[in-house]
Amino acid sequence: QVQLVESGGGLVQAGGSLRLSCAASGSILRINNMAWYRQNPGEQRELVATITSGESTNYADSVKGRFTISRDNPKNTVYLQMNSLKPEDTGVYYCNADIRMWAGYVTRDVNAWGQGTLVTVSS
Secondary structure: OEEEEEEOOEEEEOOOOEEEEEEEEEOEEEEEEEEEEEEOOOOOOEEEEEEOOOOOEEEOOOOOOOEEEEEEHHHOEEEEEEOOOOHHHOEEEEEEEEEEEEEOOEEEEEEEEOOOEEEEEEO
16 A cells, blocks of 8 residues: 655745645555645645656646645655745645555556645735
């Protein structure tokens, strides 16, 4: 089994910054694409940023120029640096990853989700 654990959320004022981390653990051979999503109650989960194994990145228009996604492969960790935060950035942020893992003596490809970390931006 593999597990993703997010951290770094909290309460900040508009204009402030936060850095989210997501660490993967388990019988991991390789992590391919990684992504951050966010969601508010009653709303659809929104894709915020993605990063490939080749470190190609994409961002939602609403966060472009303010957020930066990065990864540290030896640590199996992805980060989301969030600057110039706005109240509309508030939500639960989830980490997602495509992982090739060991399952006994063979490999499996799985898509894993973290438990989420809450980000609240006050005006």
